[in-house]
Amino acid sequence: MRAEPQHRFASVAVLDDHGRVLLQERDEHAPVDPDRWGLPGGALEPGEDYRDAAVRELAEETGLRVGRDELEHLGRTRYHAESCGGLDEFELYLARSPASDADVRCGEGRQMVFVDRDLLFDRDLLQAARLQLPDVVDSPTYLGRFGGRPSRRFAGVVLVDRSGALLLQERDEHPRIDPEKWGLVGGHLDDCEDFLTGAVRELEEETGVELTPDELTLHGEYRVDHRDAYGSVDRMRVFAAAADLTDADIDCREGRQIVFVDPAAVATLDLTAAGSVVLPAFLRSGLYAALRG
Incomplete structure (x- = not known):
């Protein structure tokens, strides 16, 4: 039987009206992967499902509030996490927002900023973010609104x-x-x-x-x-x-x-x-x- 993941978490890709994606820069106090960039999100609490955790974590970390039904599910991924040496699993969600950097409250980490598509992969990304961001910009919602071609x-x-x-x-x-x-x-x-x-x-x-x-x-x-x-x-x-x-x-x-x-x-x-x-x-x-x- 396949091993169960050590950590389960939800992540949310927030898109602004220009196709930019909200990223969080972790600070030096982060328990794992300090000073790296990723999407808002976090671990499931007891009794939560992935969607509940996504709604709660987004509000806690950014001040942005969305309903469960406003989140578009982009899939579940299980992978070998180098930071903990075992299996981790996340669900990825997409949300659209008219917010700007000034509307986002950085509740965790060094900063929260919207990043242009062409610059997303220039940052020192978390391992999970390297899996998540391609799925975001290749999603039908993103391509349908902001253009581009899906990757090979x-x-x-x-x-x-x-x-x-x-x-x-x-x-x-x-x-x-x-x-x-x-x-x-x-x-x-x-x-x-x-x-x-x-x-x-x-x-x-x-x-x-x-x-x-x-x-x-x-x-x-x-x-x-x-x-x-x-x-x-x-x-x-x-x-x-x-x-x-x-x-x-x-x-x-x-x-x-x-x-x-x-x-x-x-x-x-x-x-x-x-x-x-x-x-x-x-x-x-x-x-x-x-x-x-």
Whole structure:
């Protein structure tokens, strides 16, 4: 049975009339992740559901009051939280407001300010915010009111064997993106497909390995520069799992080879755009340490 999350919390993305998103800068006294930026929100109190917690936390932290029915639900996400070393889970909500910075009361942290879309990812964001903000600006509500195109979305999977080696794919000469380079098993999501479903599908299609969604843990989301191929910076969510497998158990159905690679050798490979961003961070992560166990 999959482990239960250590922390459950709700977050609210407040949009102003110009498409800016309200962010909170934590101060040096925050119990975890001081001096970083995220959305208003917080942990559920006894007897609360996620929506109740969102309404209460927004009022306490910003002075802005919304009703339960004024919150648009953008989904629930469970992920490996690096700050606590275990699973956390949040529900994300969206609310529209005519408020300006002057109307917001900073009830917690160093400051609360509305931030332009183009500047959101320039801040030192909380791990949760790096998952949440792409879903906000890609939501139908945001795109319908403020324009833009939804991001291209990719799912990647890293399997870790008993020695700590990572299952990686050497691409052949045919792909439009990063031919003849090494990267993660994974690929584009189908229309309306969520990241976790896409990760399970891509893993089976490329390697023959069948895992259930509960066997994969979300490591994080990355912005991957595909401007050479597509003219865009795209989204990739990366999932991981421990695997009692060897190279002989892998059916390479795409690319030149898919094999387990010693972590010390990863830095010597010619990596894809995604791999060069994801793999060094993954190898430093608490999730990798836990999976190699």
